[in-house]
Amino acid sequence: MNSAPGNRTERAVRGVRGEPFRRLLATWTATSVADGVRAAALPLYTAVSTRDPLAVSAVAVAEVVPWLLIALPAGALVDRLRCRGTLVLAHSFRAVVTLLLVWFVHTGQAGLSVLLCCAFLLSSAETFADSATQSLLVSAAGEKDLERANGRFVGAETIGVEIAGPLAAAGLFAWRPSLCFALTASAFCFAALWILRVPPEIEPERTGGERSIFGEIRQGAVFVLGSPGLRAVVGTVGVVALLTSAVNTIAVLFALDALGLAPSTVPTLLVCAAAGTLVASRVTSGMSERFGGPTVMIAALLVLAGGMATLELVRMLAAAWCSYFVMGFGAGMWNVLSAANRQRLTPESMMGRVTSAYRVFAWGLMPLGAGIAGPLAELTSPGTVIVVAALLVALVAVVCAPLLRGLDTAPRG
Structure with missing residues (x-):
C-alpha cells in the first residue's frame, strides 16, 4: 500500500x-x-x-x-x-x-x-x-x-x-x-x-479497466466475501446497522410515551449522541494503540448495547441523555475502527468497490430494521424492541469476537 x-x-x-x-x-x-x-x-x-x-x-x-x-x-x-x-x-x-x-x-x-x-x-x-x-x-x-x-x-x-x-x-x-x-x-x-x-501525488493506483464494470463489481464482491477479515467487519456492520436502525426508529416514540418527554426535548437526545460520537472520534485512536484495535471494537459493541439497555431499564430523562451519549460513544468507536480495518485490508486499486459494497451492506439493511421495528413494537412494546436489540448487539459482540481478534493477523491489502 x-x-x-x-x-x-x-x-x-x-x-x-x-x-x-x-x-x-x-x-x-x-x-x-x-x-x-x-x-x-x-x-x-x-x-x-x-x-x-x-x-x-x-x-x-x-x-x-x-x-x-x-x-x-x-x-x-x-x-x-x-x-x-x-x-x-x-x-x-x-x-x-x-x-x-x-x-x-x-x-x-x-x-x-x-x-x-x-x-x-x-x-x-x-x-x-x-x-x-x-x-x-x-x-x-x-x-x-x-x-x-x-x-x-x-x-x-x-x-x-x-x-x-x-x-x-x-x-x-x-x-x-x-x-x-x-x-x-x-x-x-x-x-x-x-x-x-x-x-496529485497521493492519487491511489488505478485498475486500468481490464474487465467490464460488472466484472469488476463481481471481483470486488468476491474479494470481500473471500477475505475473512473483511467478511467479519462487513458482516458485523450489517447486523449492527439493522439493530440500531430498529432502535432509532422506535426510540422517539419510546421517549414521548414511556419517558414522557416533551417533543421539544427529544432533539436533545440526538445532541447527546452526537457529543458521544465526537468524544469517541478523538480518543479511539489512543485506545486502539493501548489496548489493540480488535479489543476496542468488541468493547464498542458492548458499550453500544449497554447504552440501548439503559434507555429502557432506567426510565429517567437524565438516564436517557446518558444512554444516548453512551450509544453515540460506542457507535463512534466502532465506526472509526471498522473503517480503518476495512481500509487496511483492501488493496488501493479496489478501494472504491469495497467501500461501495460496505455502504450497500450497512445502509441497505437499515430500511429493514426500520420496517420491522414498528410491527414488533405493536406486538410487544417499544421498550421490548430496544431491550431485544441491545441483547442481540451484545450477542453479536460475543459471537464475532474471535473473528474480530483475527484482524491483527489478517493479510493487509
Whole structure:
C-alpha cells in the first residue's frame, strides 16, 4: 500500500498532519455541513410545501435508493478514474443541482417531481464522492495513521451532518427556505475548488479497466466475501446497522410515551449522541494503540448495547441523555475502527468497490430494521424492541469476537 521508504514525496505528504490530508478533511467538512443542511431542509420543505406524508416518504426513499442501485457501479468506476477529478465533477454536479433547486424553491415551482429528482441526483453523485474520498483518505493518511484519520473524518461528519448543518437549516429555513439550499450549493462549490489543492501525488493506483464494470463489481464482491477479515467487519456492520436502525426508529416514540418527554426535548437526545460520537472520534485512536484495535471494537459493541439497555431499564430523562451519549460513544468507536480495518485490508486499486459494497451492506439493511421495528413494537412494546436489540448487539459482540481478534493477523491489502 505504501511506496518505497526512499520516496521523499511520500514522506512529505502522508499522515494526518500533512497538508494533503488537511485539505481533504476541509472538503469533507464542507460537504458534511452541506449534507446536514440538506438532510434537515429537504424533508422539511417537502412537508411544508405538500402537507402529504406520502410525499415526505417518497423523497426519503429517493435519497436512499441510489445507495442500493448506483453505489456498486460507482465504486467500480471510481477505481478506474482519478479520484481528484471524480470529486471535482461530483461536487460540481451537486452544486449545479442544488442551485437549480434554489431557483425552483425561490420561484415556488418546486413540486414533488422536482424534489424527487433532486433528491435522487444528489445522492447518486454522493455515491461517487464518498468512494473517491475514502480512496484519497487512505492514500493521504498512510497505513499507520488510519485510526487518527478516520477519527477526524467521523468527528467532522458528526459536527456537519448532526449539529452544524441542522442548526444552520433551522435558522435559514425560518428566514427563507431557498437560503438553506443556497448554503448547500456554496459548500459544494468550495469543495469542488478546494479538492484541486490536494496534490496529485497521493492519487491511489488505478485498475486500468481490464474487465467490464460488472466484472469488476463481481471481483470486488468476491474479494470481500473471500477475505475473512473483511467478511467479519462487513458482516458485523450489517447486523449492527439493522439493530440500531430498529432502535432509532422506535426510540422517539419510546421517549414521548414511556419517558414522557416533551417533543421539544427529544432533539436533545440526538445532541447527546452526537457529543458521544465526537468524544469517541478523538480518543479511539489512543485506545486502539493501548489496548489493540480488535479489543476496542468488541468493547464498542458492548458499550453500544449497554447504552440501548439503559434507555429502557432506567426510565429517567437524565438516564436517557446518558444512554444516548453512551450509544453515540460506542457507535463512534466502532465506526472509526471498522473503517480503518476495512481500509487496511483492501488493496488501493479496489478501494472504491469495497467501500461501495460496505455502504450497500450497512445502509441497505437499515430500511429493514426500520420496517420491522414498528410491527414488533405493536406486538410487544417499544421498550421490548430496544431491550431485544441491545441483547442481540451484545450477542453479536460475543459471537464475532474471535473473528474480530483475527484482524491483527489478517493479510493487509
